[in-house]
Amino acid sequence: MMIKLATEENSLTKGLQQFFKRLLATEEIDALFLPVRLTASSSIMPSLVTDADQIENAVPLSPAFPLNSGRMVSRLSYKLSGRKTAVLLRPCEMRAFIELIKLKQGSRQELILIGMDCPKALTASDYTAYMEKDPLADDAYIQKVFSEKDDTLNGFHFSSACQTCENPFPVNADINIFLHGVDLSEGVMMDSGSESGQKILESLKMPEASMPANREEIVAQIKEANSIANSAMVKDIEEKTNSIPKLTAFFDRCINCYNCRNMCPVCYCKECVFNTDVFYHQPVQYHQWAEKKGIVKLPTDTVFYHLTRLAHISHACVGCGQCSNACPSDINVFELFKSVAQQTQAAFEYSPGTDENDPPPLSVFHEKEFEDIIGIERE
Amino acid sequence: MQQETFEPVIVAFVCNWCTYTAADLAGTSRLSYPSNIRLIRVMCTGMVDPQYVIKAFLEGADGVLISGCHPGDCHYINGNYKARRRVKLLKEILPRFGIEKDRLRLTWIGASDGIEFAEVMTQLNDQIIEMGPSQASVSKAI
Structure with missing residues (x-):
């Protein structure tokens, strides 16, 4: 099923935080694993959260990509913990985790995997410099990445991995968060990719919605542009x-x-x-x-x-x-x-x-x- | 001119049960094969990690051969099939860095094929001589 997750106080980030709070409040979910801004610094690190108050610091969509969390999710799931965790991953993190599942270094048995349209990333060193130089607020960043076509961020280029990524869209997840083609001033779209995902979305009791018509076109455009960038990069490095x-x-x-x-x-x-x-x-x-x-x-x-x-x-x-x-x-x-x-x-x-x-x-x-x-x- | 005196270094990983036994048979049958080929006996071609082949090339090998049992004859049931996938993988990677595909070879030579062993080694040696020295071997890389 597909639902629309509305903004909260005109903020997408707050709307998503509200969604994660409601997830944590349900009986099915004991913990969340998502990027959280650490207090007293600008660092955003993937964190395991059980305290609903901490979700105020969660930043689901940001240019921070300090490490591939797929490996961290493997640490959380290679054995049973007796707890159910909802995990938010970028597409490449999701792909990495699926590879680790194949190697028996992780399991989705106790996980609800939440995928998303990739919010892109800066390299670690660019991110540090960017944060020191008048960074965008969380919501302004999302608008910038998903509504504007500009490939720079206050003069910083997104990492070459992002610029050449041919699949920055969610796959294999229980719940997918879609931003491309969506009117972000109203909210984001969410779609269930499995039975357990559907159960969770149903429990939120939000009205059903349908996919915006122009999404496929935008997805195709991104794939093509990134594919061209990729070919150029490959030729150069070869x-x-x-x-x-x-x-x-x-x-x-x-x-x-x-x-x-x-x-x-x-x-x-x-x-x-x-x-x-x-x-x-x-x-x-x-x-x-x-x-x-x-x-x-x-x-x-x-x-x-x-x-x-x-x-x-x-x-x-x-x-x-x-x-x-x-x-x-x-x-x-x-x-x-x-x-x-x-x-x-x-x-x-x-x-x-x-x-x-x-x-x-x-x-x-x-x-x-x-x-x-x-x-x-x-x- | 250099071609005439070029003596290549060829490293051959041969399995204990088939190709090594064939090499033994070639020896006891007094067949000769080029001394450029250095045999390394392994228990099974399935244990030849891609890094062995990479190391051989970086250390100056002009050719690398992996040779084991015919399909279905593997002493460990399926090691030779695994070797085939690894050779396929290496034949994708190595040419990307200028190490020609044909410098890496995979053959199946059974324990009783002493004559075939000597013939294959001679042909391989001739082919590598024709290809000339590997550009990887002239570098200082280790």
Whole structure:
């Protein structure tokens, strides 16, 4: 069913806060997980909320995207807690969480997943600078992103992940929040995506509504514009990294902090091979490398690390851009990963986070497939 | 001129039960195959992580071969099918960085195919020589 959620005191944010308060008041929901502005700072972090008063600080739609919450929801759901939680996620966070469900690192059994039209994001460093330089109020921000076509925010560009995202719309959720095409001065549209979502929307006893007519057109426009931006980005990054020497130069500044891995929502190993003794080389090993090549840069194994990560998880990359966000050396990890991910995902006809029942490509096989890669005939 | 003296480095991950046994048979049958090919015995091609192949190329291999049992013959039931998916994956990723598709090969060579083993190794060696040195091997990257 579809309902219209009205604004509260002419504020969309307050209207949404009211919705979350009512959710928390129902018997089905014990806790909420959503972005909350932390007191005494401008930081907005995903938080688990059980106190209705705290919802006053919730900011469901903002340019803050400090991390991909999909991974945090995995922490909340990999075992049963005996509590039902309503979780608000951006589309790429939702896709990441669906991937983690497939890997048994999360479960939606005790969750109500709420998806939304993506409110876009600034990179972490841009967000900090933006907040210091006359930021828009929460409602003005929503109007700006969903009503105006301008792609900058007080001079800051949205992150390249957002600009090239071909699917910034909710999928797989129990409840969807729609903003594109909706008259935001009146409120937002909500739609149930599952039986449990429908039950909740029914319990709110709001009048049924129908989808605004021009939404599909707007969605198509966004997809097309972002797809064009994506093609340009991919072409550019391919040019910059199409050989091992170029790739080496691209990762020159990598300090092996592994932030990109730690912030990657789909890098799923409990213990990464790069943290094991395999890479705890003997001192003599470094000398042997140096003697063989004349020079060896330390830390070693940086290009190897990124290539391995590409092989391990590019099929599951949801394109959230948090790898670039987390890089202290400002390496554009995201662009490289997205360009390779497109290729590997196309090779296995895999679309991460779209269908919960579609197994990860490297976890399955068929007897008859890829026959052309066997043997030593030249391709 | 350089082509004539080019001795490639080819790393071959061969499974214990089929291709390694075939290599053994080739040896006991006194068949010869190019010494450019360095065999690494693994229990199953299904255990060859993509990172082994990547490391081999970054360390200067001009070619990498993964060779195991024919479909249906895997000692561990389905390891070779898993290997095939990983090779497919690598053949998508490596060319993106200038390591040609044909430098990575997957073959099925059964335990009794000693002659086939020697032939395949010779052909592979010839092909890699024809392709020339891998550009990944001249770099300082490790």
